[in-house]
Amino acid sequence: MAREIDHPKPVADWETRGYWEGAGRHTLVLQRCRSCGVVQHRPRALCVSCLSSEIEHFEASGRGSVWTFTVTEQNQVPPFRDATPYVLAYVELEEGPRLLSNVVGCPPDSVRIGMPVVAEFRSDADGLAVPVFRPA
Ligand SMILES: [Zn+2]
Numbered sequence: 037m038a039r040e041i042d043h044p045k046p047v048a049d050w051e052t053r054g055y056w057e058g059a060g061r062h063t064l065v066l067q068r069c070r071s072c073g074v075v076q077h078r079p080r081a082l083c084v085s086c087l088s089s090e091i092e093h094f095e096a097s098g099r100g101s102v103w104t105f106t107v108t109e110q111n112q113v114p115p116f117r118d119a120t121p122y123v124l125a126y127v128e129l130e131e132g133p134r135l136l137s138n139v140v141g142c143p144p145d146s147v148r149i150g151m152p153v154v155a156e157f158r159s160d161a162d163g164l165a166v167p168v169f170r171p172a
Contacts, residue, residue, distance in 0.1 A: 041122060041138065042115035045164055052079045054093040059165040062157040064096040066131055077133035096131050098155035099172060103128040107144045123147050127169050141170035 048056040055078075058065025067076050071088035082089055105125035111117055123139040125147065139147050140156075153169035 039118045040140065040158065041119040045160070045162075046166065051081050055079045056164070058093070058095065059157060059167060060159075060163050062159075062165060064098045064129070064155050064167055065093050066096045066129070066133060067091050068094055075131045075133055077129070077135055096129055098167075100127040100129040100135075100153055100155075100169070102126075102139065102147060102149055102151045102153060102169075103134055104149060105139065105147055107147070125153075125169070127153055135167070137166075138168045139170070140168045146171075
C-alpha cells in the first residue's frame, strides 16, 4: 500500500501569502481582478487578463473536476518514492482556474477525466497545508 506524499514545504512570499494563509485554514483561496472580474491561480501581483493590480482574494468552493491526469508508477525522488503509484492531476475548479495537485482517497485506476472532486488539505506540524483532491 502506497503512503501519501510527504509534500515539500511551500514558500509563502508577498504574492502567495494569501493563498498559503487560506490553505492553513483548510480553505482554497483564489484571486479575482476587481477591474475585469477574471479569476486566476497561481497567485500573482497583477491580473493575467488586464494587468490591473486591483487583485482581491476570495474563498473558493473547493469543488472541481479532473481536467487531465497521469498515474505516476515510478519516482525515485524522495518523498515521492514511497507514495507510488499516485495520481498527478490538473483539477479544473468550478471558479475556472486549473490547479496541479494529487487525487487521493481512491484507487489510481478509478480516476477519470471529468470526475467530480473536492479539495481537502494535508497539514504538517508547522501548520503548513497543501490542497489535494478526493472524489466528490
Ligand atoms: Zn483584470
